[in-house]
Amino acid sequence: MKPVNKLLESEVFSLIREKNRSISSYQKLWSIKAPTKLVPLSHIGGIRDDILTVYVENSGIASKLKFIESSLLKELNEGIQKEIPYANPIKSLKIKLVVKNSKVMPPRSKSFPAQAKSAFENLLSSLEDSPLRHRLIKLIKHHANSD
Numbered sequence: 001m002k003p004v005n006k007l008l009e010s011e012v013f014s015l016i017r018e019k020n021r022s023i024s025s026y027q028k029l030w031s032i033k034a035p036t037k038l039v040p041l042s043h044i045g046g047i048r049d050d051i052l053t054v055y056v057e058n059s060g061i062a063s064k065l066k067f068i069e070s071s072l073l074k075e076l077n078e079g080i081q082k083e084i085p086y087a088n089p090i091k092s093l094k095i096k097l098v099v100k101n102s103k104v105m106p107p108r109s110k111s112f113p114a115q116a117k118s119a120f121e122n123l124l125s126s127l128e129d130s131p132l133r134h135r136l137i138k139l140i141k142h143h144a145n146s147d
Helices: 002-008 011-033 059-067 068-084 114-128 131-145
Strands: 040-048 050-054 092-097
Touching: 011 040, 011 068, 040 059, 050 059, 059 068, 059 092, 114 131
Parallel strands: 050 092
Antiparallel strands: 040 050
C-alpha cells in the first residue's frame, strides 16, 4: 500500500489532479456560456498559453464556433473573472475536429446474383471475339470464384 500512497502524494500526480480540476472548471464554464445547442456536441480539451482547446464533433459546429468566437470569448472571459479568478483571460479558441469511430462495415460479397450471372453468360454467347468479350470472361470467372 505504501507505493500507491507514495504515487498519490507525488508531485507528478498532484500536477495531473490540478490539470484535471482546471479542465473541469473550464468545461463547467463552457457548458454555461456556450450556445445550448452546441454544448452537447463539443467539449473542452484544455488550455495552454491562454488558448482554450475545444473539441467538436463535426465541421458545421466548428464553423459556427469560429463565426461567434469573438462574442463567445468575451462571455467566457467575463465568466472566468467570476468562476475561475486565478486564471488568465482566454486569448483565442483552438477548435479541433474529433472524428468518431464509424461502424465497421462488413465487406460486400463479390459474387453476382444468379440472375445477373446468367444474363452476362447470355451476353457472352452473343459477342464475337473482342476485348469486351475477354473482359467479360474475366469478370464472370472472378465473381464465380468468390462464391
